[in-house]
Amino acid sequence: MYKAIKVIVKGKVQGVGFRPFIYNLSKKYHLNGSVQNNFDRVVIIAEGEERLVKKMVDEIKKSPPKLAKINEINIHQIPLAHYKEFTIIPSVKNGRSIPWIPADAAICEKCLEEMNDPYNRRFHYPFINCTQCGPRYTIISRLPYDRSNTTMKEFPMCLDCEVEYEDPWNRRHHAQPICCSDCGPTLTLYNQGGKTLAENQSAITQTVDLIKKGKIVAIKGIGGFHLACDAYQEKVVDQLRLRKKRPQKPLAIMVKSIEVARNLCFISSQEENLLTSPEMPIVILKRKREGVVPPNISPGLSTIGVMLPYTPLHHLLFENHKLECIVMTSANPSGLPMLYSDDHLEHLQNICDNILTHNRKIDFPIDDSVVQCDAENAIFVRRARGFVPEPLKTTSNVDHIIALGGNQKNTFSVGKQNNIVMSPHVGNLENEEMIDSFEEQLHHYKEFLGVKEKYMAIDKHPLYASTSIATKLNRKIISIQHHHAHHVSCMEDNGLNKPCLGIILDGTGYGEDGNIWGFEFLYGDAKSFERLAHLKSTPLPGGEKAVKEPWRNAVGMLLYYWPQEGKELCMKLFPERLKEINIMEQMIVHQMNTPMAGTCGRLFDAISAILGICSISTYEGEAAIKLSDYMNRTELESTGEMYSYHLITHTPNQIQLDLSPMIYQIIQDKFQQQSITTIIQKFHNTLVSCCVQMVLKVVKNRPDLNRTVVLSGGSFQNVFLAREIQKGLEKEGFNVYTHKHVPCHDGGLSLGQIIIAAHQL
Amino acid sequence: MQRISLAHGEGGELTHQLIQDIFIQSFGHSEQTQFDSAILAIPSQTIAVTTDSYVVKPIFFPGGNIGKLAITGTVNDLAVSGAIPHVITSGFIIEEGFPIKSLKEIVNTMAWEAERAGVNIIAGDTKVVEKGSVDGLFINTTGIGVMQKQHRLKPEAIREGDSVIISGTIGDHGVAILSARNELGLLTDVKSDCASLNHLIHELLEEIKGIRIMRDPTRGGLATALVELCEDFRITVEVDEASVPVRKDVQGACDILGYDPLYLANEGKVVIIVDSNDKQKALDILKNHEMGKDASVIGQITSCHIQSGKLLLKTAVGTTRRLNRLSGQLLPRIC
Ligand SMILES: [Fe+3]
Numbered sequence A: 001m002y003k004a005i006k007v008i009v010k011g012k013v014q015g016v017g018f019r020p021f022i023y024n025l026s027k028k029y030h031l032n033g034s035v036q037n038n039f040d041r042v043v044i045i046a047e048g049e050e051r052l053v054k055k056m057v058d059e060i061k062k063s064p065p066k067l068a069k070i071n072e073i074n075i076h077q078i079p080l081a082h083y084k085e086f087t088i089i090p091s092v093k094n095g096r097s098i099p100w101i102p103a104d105a106a107i108c109e110k111c112l113e114e115m116n117d118p119y120n121r122r123f124h125y126p127f128i129n130c131t132q133c134g135p136r137y138t139i140i141s142r143l144p145y146d147r148s149n150t151t152m153k154e155f156p157m158c159l160d161c162e163v164e165y166e167d168p169w170n171r172r173h174h175a176q177p178i179c180c181s182d183c184g185p186t187l188t189l190y191n192q193g194g195k196t197l198a199e200n201q202s203a204i205t206q207t208v209d210l211i212k213k214g215k216i217v218a219i220k221g222i223g224g225f226h227l228a229c230d231a232y233q234e235k236v237v238d239q240l241r242l243r244k245k246r247p248q249k250p251l252a253i254m255v256k257s258i259e260v261a262r263n264l265c266f267i268s269s270q271e272e273n274l275l276t277s278p279e280m281p282i283v284i285l286k287r288k289r290e291g292v293v294p295p296n297i298s299p300g301l302s303t304i305g306v307m308l309p310y311t312p313l314h315h316l317l318f319e320n321h322k323l324e325c326i327v328m329t330s331a332n333p334s335g336l337p338m339l340y341s342d343d344h345l346e347h348l349q350n351i352c353d354n355i356l357t358h359n360r361k362i363d364f365p366i367d368d369s370v371v372q373c374d375a376e377n378a379i380f381v382r383r384a385r386g387f388v389p390e391p392l393k394t395t396s397n398v399d400h401i402i403a404l405g406g407n408q409k410n411t412f413s414v415g416k417q418n419n420i421v422m423s424p425h426v427g428n429l430e431n432e433e434m435i436d437s438f439e440e441q442l443h444h445y446k447e448f449l450g451v452k453e454k455y456m457a458i459d460k461h462p463l464y465a466s467t468s469i470a471t472k473l474n475r476k477i478i479s480i481q482h483h484h485a486h487h488v489s490c491m492e493d494n495g496l497n498k499p500c501l502g503i504i505l506d507g508t509g510y511g512e513d514g515n516i517w518g519f520e521f522l523y524g525d526a527k528s529f530e531r532l533a534h535l536k537s538t539p540l541p542g543g544e545k546a547v548k549e550p551w552r553n554a555v556g557m558l559l560y561y562w563p564q565e566g567k568e569l570c571m572k573l574f575p576e577r578l579k580e581i582n583i584m585e586q587m588i589v590h591q592m593n594t595p596m597a598g599t600c601g602r603l604f605d606a607i608s609a610i611l612g613i614c615s616i617s618t619y620e621g622e623a624a625i626k627l628s629d630y631m632n633r634t635e636l637e638s639t640g641e642m643y644s645y646h647l648i649t650h651t652p653n654q655i656q657l658d659l660s661p662m663i664y665q666i667i668q669d670k671f672q673q674q675s676i677t678t679i680i681q682k683f684h685n686t687l688v689s690c691c692v693q694m695v696l697k698v699v700k701n702r703p704d705l706n707r708t709v710v711l712s713g714g715s716f717q718n719v720f721l722a723r724e725i726q727k728g729l730e731k732e733g734f735n736v737y738t739h740k741h742v743p744c745h746d747g748g749l750s751l752g753q754i755i756i757a758a759h760q761l
Numbered sequence B: 001m002q003r004i005s006l007a008h009g010e011g012g013e014l015t016h017q018l019i020q021d022i023f024i025q026s027f028g029h030s031e032q033t034q035f036d037s038a039i040l041a042i043p044s045q046t047i048a049v050t051t052d053s054y055v056v057k058p059i060f061f062p063g064g065n066i067g068k069l070a071i072t073g074t075v076n077d078l079a080v081s082g083a084i085p086h087v088i089t090s091g092f093i094i095e096e097g098f099p100i101k102s103l104k105e106i107v108n109t110m111a112w113e114a115e116r117a118g119v120n121i122i123a124g125d126t127k128v129v130e131k132g133s134v135d136g137l138f139i140n141t142t143g144i145g146v147m148q149k150q151h152r153l154k155p156e157a158i159r160e161g162d163s164v165i166i167s168g169t170i171g172d173h174g175v176a177i178l179s180a181r182n183e184l185g186l187l188t189d190v191k192s193d194c195a196s197l198n199h200l201i202h203e204l205l206e207e208i209k210g211i212r213i214m215r216d217p218t219r220g221g222l223a224t225a226l227v228e229l230c231e232d233f234r235i236t237v238e239v240d241e242a243s244v245p246v247r248k249d250v251q252g253a254c255d256i257l258g259y260d261p262l263y264l265a266n267e268g269k270v271v272i273i274v275d276s277n278d279k280q281k282a283l284d285i286l287k288n289h290e291m292g293k294d295a296s297v298i299g300q301i302t303s304c305h306i307q308s309g310k311l312l313l314k315t316a317v318g319t320t321r322r323l324n325r326l327s328g329q330l331l332p333r334i335c
């Protein structure tokens, strides 16, 4: 029997080869009708044998294009109109939808096959791509997404490419960056002085030889230049650290294949899925002890950030089997913006030995994404390539609002109707170069999305760069408390909008009382919040210096809690710092350059310093990261042992957590030569217990509160804390939510800010 | 008579004695003081006037005391404006019980410093207040200087490429004061740099035509002084961190306290913006003087006539940091 249906597919269905996919299905099942991109959906009309129509629908559901994500599929019976053929009809581009900017995707299997096929016309061509793969976000100069609006406009298609481009049967139908060795970009290898050494295929083989010989080569990729060197050669890794001015921070590696990754690291199926997904992020994996990667790849850690080759060029580097594991780290010196343009060659020459570049321009830089897995959850450490700029839907009216985020791990968010487009990870806004890069990217997003903002949401911290940027732009400013933003960020990430509890464990954020907060128990929603409980404040002698030097934190706490005995403890723990300890004692008494802080990050710092793990941080969070790494190292079942602490109730709405008994016992355990691992386990158990107890105490005083809890703040990158606090609270009957789509650290702040702003206007 | 009593301020015999014994003896007695006001002839059409109050704690510190500071501070304010310091008046507010010996020492230092700077102290005032109303001794000085046409500063001539020079190491005064407050237990022997710079500046102005503007980077330090210059004259100054002279022990103290030497007070330094063609000559003159021996070119003007001037610091690690005025808020921003 003949039948006609109308299928509406919503989700990530545009620019992912959905229309050619449908077109091919229509041929396969002998259907007539049409397919059309319509705002944020694809609309299909299909007429044919009922049995075959059904088959098509099943196939759409079961095996859509790899890049597609179907959120919703609606099927309606419609009257027969007797179409003569199946056509792709032009997109409808106006309407209440936001302009769609596709993300970059790793090379697909079919392209990879073609690239390795000596009889294919794109054999060994490093810029092969199709509708399912290749650069997008990074090459789009303006919208709509057509070739003439990308940096590929400089490469007119050859006849062969044009035929493929126009052919609706072809898997490169309307693949905007389509090209081949006749018409597309080319590779060039330079020496340090800027002299051309080789081109194309020979540039690749020479690059491989140089890396093999222990050289550092800058390689232009999708989102910017990487610095590459042989990850098995300890000496060149040291050299790279020196040049990049990055003594300790872990470096990501790219391995030839998942098999090589498996030799080096433990990989769960969830982790494998992530590693091989079209986004191909860096996945943080637990390294195998017998692995051959030298320890200076990730000093003091049991994990390594691993990614697979995601561009054709990357695959070609591994092709001749000379290399199997290379360091791939962004080519900028630490703390500076990414280098992505050939105008940056001069900067690159200072940091690398050779440069392998190509003439396809990158219009917008983007870093590699970084994710970490905990059981079934993927946690974003850095949300960037592959994930950006997919808009997040919201029920709040965020139109005309821009949220500027925090000062560290900055991202910003732009609101358009009911969509939030979050920027990729921008970085730390500590210097002019980063602030300029931030402003450039913000400008770019506003242009892309056609947004003229009326409101700016910023953090309350008076010294954040965003504060002066917003002031300069002269819009209506809404200042938002740091941890309130974290709280609402996690609510929004989980689609919650009723008031709920939040445990915010964080580094440092500006508190409403002028102190530094970061161990907060909040209750509220986007409209308002209450601070119901928190960690007791202790001095941070030296201010920002104390954040970079965790031992100061420890001294601050010890001298504050035990003015007499604390000093002896300090001198025993840090005998090389006697002079400083004496001075710090006075700084605390006279409150000189000594703000007060009660934060989880600083607590981890103090314990890390006390245990001798890290007393000076060379990268953000180093002390805490190295401390919590001990939790991954043993498979030992936790005994549940813990230290003591006090909950102090001043008023029913203000409970303070006093961890001084724990700190004292940790020091005693250390002096009695207890194993560091045991101490760290007990420390973690204590934190889990006190968070659960604190929440119980809060709801005992306030039975009116909803028993839903969100967990947010940078300290929840510690997967043990997140998992165990969640478990502990769930046992007590709470619904607990953690972050899903945005990072729990300050990279997620702008999401919370924009929602709060929407509700406070 | 060991200590100052309230009676010393009542205007009677004791006051007279105090003035005779201490002030007249040190500052000298001239016919100018026979009237209620000092009357003086000024050899110029144009004069410069400045006033400043000194409340430094502690009153005595390595390298000087409050009295020395009260002279050098006012002398330097006149000198950096391009004036030749001529006369100074000084007012004292003394706490009841202040040791007379200390007062004598302070007044002597002032006299000595004034003589060295070539200025006359021509009028004064003394008030004694109840214990606790002030902390020991406060001094106010007002200075009058003579402007000379050929020494007029030319900020309007500032242009891209002009050099920025500092006359020596920064932060010495700030650290000297901090360590003199025994409370900190900061063990350094850094002396305050407090000194009158008028002779040095006079020589610079005599010899160098390309001096655009000068400032004495006192409270708020070099950074605050430069930010003010940038804003006042709508220029961007780029300072190279590595070329800013800082004593090792000053840097050491800063490292411990978490301070930035760029924001510590100086009392014997001048920052000069000069035509880059004249920078070597200026350095040579400075280095010839004891007070300028550590002088250094620390940066340059990178743009002029901009909407809002800014101060940029090229750091040792190759980044550029924007510096603002001393904010007083020392909150960490790092998460
Ligand atoms: Fe935070």
Ligand SMILES: [Mg+2]
Binding pocket: B052, B073, B074, B077, B218
């Ligand atoms: Mg002054």
Ligand SMILES: [Zn+2]
Binding pocket: A107, A108, A109, A110, A111, A112, A129, A130, A131, A132, A133, A134
């Ligand atoms: Zn492909």
Ligand SMILES: [Zn+2]
Binding pocket: A157, A158, A159, A160, A161, A162, A179, A180, A181, A182, A183, A184
């Ligand atoms: Zn072609």
